[in-house]
C-alpha cells in the first residue's frame with residue numbers, strides 16, 4: 001500500500017479528510033448492513049434529535065503501525081462495549097460490539113494509506129459515533145440513527161517533548177452523581193467547554209473536577225482519568241460512578257500489576273491527600289499518560305516531587321511499558337492487539 005504524501009512528523013491533532021468512512025443507518029427498528037462510503041457529508045433533518053437534544057455518543061481509538069510493519073488497533077472490543085453502554089444510557093439503539101470491531105477493521109483497511117509509519121509517533125485516529133437523525137421536537141428519543149466512523153491522521157502527542165501539565169481545581173462540576181459522567185457523550189464535553197476556555201485564559205492546561213455531591217473527592221479532567229503514584233510506589237486511581245471508564249487507565253493498572261510488579265488500586269481519592277502523592281498523570285488514548293507537575297487549588301499550589309520537566313519514574317515506566325505493548329516491542333496480553341493487516 002502506497003502511503004499518502006503527508007509529513008507525518010508535523011501533523012497536529014486536527015481533522016484531515018481521508019478517503020473512506022464507515023456508515024450504518026438504523027430505521028424501522030433495525031440497523032442496515034452498513035458499509036464504506038467516500039461521502040464525508042452528513043445530510044439530516046434540520047430538526048434531527050442530535051441537533052435539538054444532543055442525542056449522541058462517541059468513541060475514540062487509534063490505528064497505528066507496529067515495529068514489524070503490521071497495522072493494528074488497541075483493544076477495540078472495549079471501545080465497542082463502552083459505546084454499547086453509552087448508547088443505552090441515552091436511549092440510542094445499541095450498535096453491536098462485534099459489528100463495531102468489524103467496522104473498525106474495514107475502515108482502517110480502506111484508509112491504510114493514511115496510517116502513519118512506525119516511528120513517526122503519528123497515528124490514524126478513529127472517531128466512531130452514533131446520533132439521532134430523524135425529526136424530534138417534543139422531548140423523546142429519535143427513531144432513526146446513524147453510526148459512523150470517521151478517521152483522521154494525527155501527530156505525536158508529545159511533539160515538543162514531554163512537558164508536565166499545570167491543572168487547577170475547577171469550580172464547575174463535570175458530572176452529577178447518578179448522571180451521565182460515566183458515558184462517552186458529547187453532552188459531557190459541551191458543558192466542559194466554558195470551564196476549559198476559562199482555565200486556558202487563566203494559564204492552566206486542564207481542569208481537575210471534583211465530585212459534585214461533596215466537592216472533596218477527585219474525579220477526572222474534561223477528557224482524561226487521573227493516575228497517582230504514592231511515595232511508596234503504589235499506583236492509585238480514583239473510583240467513582242461518575243467518571244468515564246478509561247481503557248488506557250484500566251490497561252495501565254494491569255501493566256502496573258502484571259508487568260511491573262507494582263501494587264495498584266482503584267479507590268476513592270480525596271483532594272486533601274493529593275499533596276501526599278509522588279507522581280500524577282492523566283490517562284487517555286491521546287497521550288497514554290501526560291504527566292502533571294502542579295495542581296493549583298485556589299492559590300494553594302500542590303507541586304509533585306517529579307517536577308515540571310519530566311515524567312515521574314513510575315509514570316515513565318508505565319508509559320514505556322504500555323506504549324511498548326502497543327507498538328509490538330513488548331509482548332501483549334492475550335487479545336489486546338487487534339491486527340488489521
Ligand SMILES: *Cc1c(COP(=O)(O)O)cnc(C)c1O
Nearest residue numbers: 223224225244246247248284285
Ligand atoms: C475518552 C475519555 C477518557 C479516556 O478514555 P480512553 O478510553 O483511555 O481513551 C477519559 N475521560 C473522559 C471524560 C473521556 O471522554
